[in-house]
Amino acid sequence: MRLTTFFGSIYRRWYFALLIACVLAGFSYAIYRLPLFQVLERKVEDLHFILNETVPDSSIVLIAIDDNSLEFTRENHLPWPWPRDIWYPILTFLQQSGAKNILFDLQFTDPDFDRAETFADETDGMFAEAIRNKGDVILGVQLVPESTGVSPDIGTFCIAEPAIPAESRYQGMLEPIEVLRKAASKLGVINVEPDDDGIIRRIPLYYRIEDVILPQVALAPVCERNQAIHSNKEGKFRLYWYGSGGVDGAFGEQYISMCYVLALARQHLYGESSAEAQALMKRLQGKYIIIGTTAGGLFDLKPTPTDRIFPGMEIWATALSNYLCGDNVYNLPIELHLLVLVLIAFGVYFSFARFEQSVIVPLLLSVTVIFILSIVCWRTWSLLLPVISILNTFLIAYFVTATMHYLHDRRQGKTSDSHRVQSLPERGRGAGIDPRTGSSGNGWRRGRSDGVLLRYRQFHENIRESHTERTGTLSERLFRRLRGYPHEAGWTPGQIHRRRTDGALRRADLAGGPRDSRLQGSARAQTAQPIPDRQSGRRRHAAFSSQHAHRDQLGKNRLRQYRLSVKRMDYTAIGDDVNLAARLEAVNKIYLTSILISESTYRLVENVIQCRELDTIRVKGKAKPTKIYEVVAPAGEPYDKKADRFIRRGTGKIPCI
Numbered sequence: 324m325r326l327t328t329f330f331g332s333i334y335r336r337w338y339f340a341l342l343i344a345c346v347l348a349g350f351s352y353a354i355y356r357l358p359l360f361q362v363l364e365r366k367v368e369d370l371h372f373i374l375n376e377t378v379p380d381s382s383i384v385l386i387a388i389d390d391n392s393l394e395f396t397r398e399n400h401l402p403w404p405w406p407r408d409i410w411y412p413i414l415t416f417l418q419q420s421g422a423k424n425i426l427f428d429l430q431f432t433d434p435d436f437d438r439a440e441t442f443a444d445e446t447d448g449m450f451a452e453a454i455r456n457k458g459d460v461i462l463g464v465q466l467v468p469e470s471t472g473v474s475p476d477i478g479t480f481c482i483a484e485p486a487i488p489a490e491s492r493y494q495g496m497l498e499p500i501e502v503l504r505k506a507a508s509k510l511g512v513i514n515v516e517p518d519d520d521g522i523i524r525r526i527p528l529y530y531r532i533e534d535v536i537l538p539q540v541a542l543a544p545v546c547e548r549n550q551a552i553h554s555n556k557e558g559k560f561r562l563y564w565y566g567s568g569g570v571d572g573a574f575g576e577q578y579i580s581m582c583y584v585l586a587l588a589r590q591h592l593y594g595e596s597s598a599e600a601q602a603l604m605k606r607l608q609g610k611y612i613i614i615g616t617t618a619g620g621l622f623d624l625k626p627t628p629t630d631r632i633f634p635g636m637e638i639w640a641t642a643l644s645n646y647l648c649g650d651n652v653y654n655l656p657i658e659l660h661l662l663v664l665v666l667i668a669f670g671v672y673f674s675f676a677r678f679e680q681s682v683i684v685p686l687l688l689s690v691t692v693i694f695i696l697s698i699v700c701w702r703t704w705s706l707l708l709p710v711i712s713i714l715n716t717f718l719i720a721y722f723v724t725a726t727m728h729y730l731h732d733r734r735q736g737k738t739s740d741s742h743r744v745q746s747l748p749e750r751g752r753g754a755g756i757d758p759r760t761g762s763s764g765n766g767w768r769r770g771r772s773d774g775v776l777l778r779y780r781q782f783h784e785n786i787r788e789s790h791t792e793r794t795g796t797l798s799e800r801l802f803r804r805l806r807g808y809p810h811e812a813g814w815t816p817g818q819i820h821r822r823r824t825d826g827a828l829r830r831a832d833l834a835g836g837p838r839d840s841r842l843q844g845s846a847r848a849q850t851a852q853p854i855p856d857r858q859s860g861r862r863r864h865a866a867f868s869s870q871h872a873h874r875d876q877l878g879k880n881r882l883r884q885y886r887l888s889v890k891r892m893d894y895t896a897i898g899d900d901v902n903l904a905a906r907l908e909a910v911n912k913i914y915l916t917s918i919l920i921s922e923s924t925y926r927l928v929e930n931v932i933q934c935r936e937l938d939t940i941r942v943k944g945k946a947k948p949t950k951i952y953e954v955v956a957p958a959g960e961p962y963d964k965k966a967d968r969f970i971r972r973g974t975g976k977i978p979c980i
Contacts, residue, residue: 337673340669340672340673341665341669343668343672343723343724344665344666344668344669344672344720345665345668347664347668347672347716347719347720347723348661348664348665348667348668348716349661350719351664351668351712351715351716351719351720352660352661352664352712352716354715354719355709355711355712355715358519360711360712360715361519362519362520363711364709364710364711364712365518365520365522365524367710367711368628368707369522369628369629371698371701371707372563372564372565372566372628372629373566373628373629375564375565375566375629376566377563377565377650378565378573379565379573379574379577379640379641379644379648380643380644380647380648381577382423382609382610382611382647383574383577383610383611383613383640383643383644383647384422384577384579384606384607384610384611384612384613385574385577385578385579385613385615385636385637385640386579386580386581386584386612386613386614387578387579387580387581387615387616387617387634387636388581388614388615388616388617388618388621389580389581389616389617389618390618390619390620391580391582392580392581392582392585392618393618393620394582395582395585395586396409396582396585403621406435406438406441406446407431407435407446407447407449407450408441408445408446408449408450409585410449410450410453411449411450411452411453412585412588412589412591412592413453413581413584413585413588414450414453414454414456414457414460415453415456415457415588415592416584416587416588416591416592416604417457417607417612418453418456418457419591419604420603420604420605420607420608421604421607421608421609422457422607422608422609422610422611422612423459423544423609423610423611423612424459424460424461424544424611424612425457425459425460425461425612425614426461426463426511426540426541426543426544426611426612426613426614426639426643427460427461427462427463427614427615428463428513428540428613428614428615428616428623428635428636428639429463429614429615429616430463430464430465430497430499430513431450431462431499431500431503432465432497432498432499432500433500434447434500435447447500447502447503448502450503451502451503451505451506452506454503454506454507455506458508459508459544460506460507460508460509461507461508461509461510461511461540461543461544462499462503462504462507462509462510462511463510463511463512463513463540464496464497464498464499464510464511464512464513464537465496465497465512465513465514466493466495466496466497466512466514466530466532467493467494467495467496467497468492468493468494468495469494469495470494470495471494471495471496471497472495473495473496473498473532473533473535474498474501474504476501476504476505477496477498477504477510477532477535478534478535480509480510480535480537481534481535481536481537482529482536482537482538482546483536484536485528485529485536485558487528487529487554487558488529488556488557488558489527489528489529489530489531489536489558490527490529490530490531490558490559491530491531493514493530493532494532495532496532498510509538509543509544510537510543511537511538511539511540511541511542511543512527512530512537512538512539512540513540513639514527514530515625515635515638517625517626521626522626522627522628523562523625523626523627523633523638524561524562524627524628525555525559525560525561525562526539526559526560526562526638526642527539527557527558527559527560528542528552528554528558528559528560529542529558539642540639541639541640541642541643541646542642542646544611544643545643545646545647550646550649552646552651553651553652553653555654560642560645561651561652561654562627562638562641562642562645562652563641563645563650563651563652563705564627564628564629564641565641565644566629567629567630567633568627568629568630568632568633568634568637569617569630569632569633569634569637572629572630572637574637574640574641577640579603581614583603584603587599587600587603591604611643613636613639613640613643614636615634615635615636615639616634616635616636617634617636623635623636625638650705651705652705652707653704653705653706653707654706654707654709655706655707655708655709660709660712663709663713664712664713664716667713667716667717667720668716668719668720671717671720671721671724672720672724675721675724675725675728689717690714693708693710693713693714693717694710696708697710902944903921903942903945903949904921906942906943906944907919907920907921907942907951910940910942910951914937914938914953916937916953917953917954918953918954919937919951919952919953919954920934920951920952920954921949921950921951921952922949922950922951922952924952925950925952930958931957931958932954932956932957932958933954933955933956933957933958933960934952934953934954934955935952935953935955936950936951936952937951937952937953938950938951939951
């Protein structure tokens with residue numbers, strides 16, 4: 324009992340709310356780290372890229388070995404893999420066009436093979452000569468987990484120690500052949516590792532093989548700029564996707580088929596340059612050229628957040644565009660992440676402690692606000708908010724807080740029940756207990772009943788004071804109007820609580836306790852609020868002195884009439900008037916009113932209390948229709964007569980309730 328009493332005294336304090344918020348935030352973050360929630364978070368983050376409308380950098384051109392290119396070379400008796408002398412006219416054409424850098428998303432780990440009309444050394448030599456003449460050609464290397472050794476000349480391509488960690492789990496590499504390696508200006512790693520769900524989202528920026536550090540192939544052209552590139556603690560870069568892939572995707576206008584370039588390059592090499600070739604050379608001037616494959620049979624298609632079939636070369640185009648445009652993707656640091664979770668849990672707990680809201684409205688509003696805020700942060704700062712973590716914290720905090728408050732309110736209900744049966748020891752010990760027989764006389768019984776009524780009143784006053792401290796706030800009125808109950812829009816939490824309490828508390832309210840001054844005034848009467856308690860107990864008794872009015876009031880509030888005697892306590896109220904009052908009480912829910920009286924009662928109190936006629940109904944068990952009136956204000960107080968919108972004039976129909 325002491326523990327529950329202590330909890331009841333602190334559970335609305337801000338420091339207790341902060342403590343609960345920290346516990347809930349930690350628990351929610353621990354759940355968020357589970358694989359299931361991580362996958363959900365990634366799927367939500369992928370939606371930002373699917374709906375992304377950002378245009379990539381226009382200085383990137385993709386020359387793709389597509390199905391048309393394979394068909395074109397097959398018709399010219401050049402099946403795949405092509406002889407490497409085919410690259411000589413292409414690189415020469417790109418050199419004369421003024422292309423900036425050329426990135427090969429292809430592997431040349433083995434020498435070319437001899438053919439009927441060419442030899443391998445000859446074709447490899449022509450390819451190496453074209454690379455050397457062009458300059459700024461970057462070849463790709465494939466890293467493997469097995470230890471294969473590193474060629475001594477690989478150290479010439481090593482870059483300085485970066486400021487971020489380098490990927491070091493690979494032990495070997497598949498490097499280009501020596502003749503091509505010596506002709507190339509740089510080497511870049513073309514490894515791509517997906518996440519646990521098979522989607523490519525992050526790529527390392529640097530790789531460490533023994534003592535050699537190599538950049539990623541898309542980073543190699545710009546690694547000497549020393550520009551700030553955002554990465555996580557593991558040195559992985561989060562790709563900023565521009566949309567779907569392929570010729571119909573984000574880079575669609577920057578695709579050029581290899582067969583088109585090859586045909587124009589041969590014409591230009593043999594001195595048959597055309598206007599079409601000149602236009603292509605102008606288009607390629609000052610561009611970053613990425614050469615790769617998009618044909619389905621060459622198996623270079625990867626899954627990404629925007630497309631399940633995404634060309635591998637376009638991944639490097641996306642990364643290079645990110646570096647050139649500064650398109651970084653940011654995530655909340657873990658410290659700010661936890662702080663946001665604590666604030667959300669604190670807001671949920673504190674609002675629950677201060678307001679009595681329904682579940683649906685704040686839940687829908689909070690989800691909507693979270694998604695809108697997530698979109699705003701993404702469009703403005705490229706910041707990905709942990710939406711799943713925030714929603715998870717909100718739901719956990721909401722239901723845990725709701726459970727705590729439900730248990731607390733239930734305890735209050737039990738306390739009120741105990742007040743009905745407990746006696747006051749002080750009154751009992753001093754009110755006529757017979758020391759010889761141990762029996763109690765009339766004095767004890769009278770003291771016990773007075774103590775019960777006293778405790779009724781004391782308990783009711785405590786509840787009223789605790790609730791009237793937070794009455795009339797803008798947030799509370801807004802939520803109640805959103806719930807669609809216009810007559811309850813102006814009610815205070817204390818008045819709603821009194822409607823939900825049992826007959827004993829309502830009897831104490833009839834006893835005439837003081838009310839908050841904010842509940843007085845004609846504005847409350849205009850919203851069909853219960854009658855402000857301006858009258859003293861004596862005036863109220865005079866207003867409802869008649870037998871019918873008194874029984875109506877008892878029936879409406881479901882009050883129990885206590886008749887104390889020497890031998891027993893009788894709390895029964897029966898009769899036709901009581902039944903009618905009970906029926907009128909149920910009608911309040913239909914008309915959204917607080918106090919309804921019958922016509923007989925209205926005739927007795929019409930000079931004391933202002934009432935308005937609502938309807939003529941036929942209650943269950945009675946054949947004669949009964950007019951009903953709503954009590955709105957004491958005599959002399961103004962009220963809004965335009966609110967009489969429930970009067971059904973001229974219909975000729977009497978509803979049966």
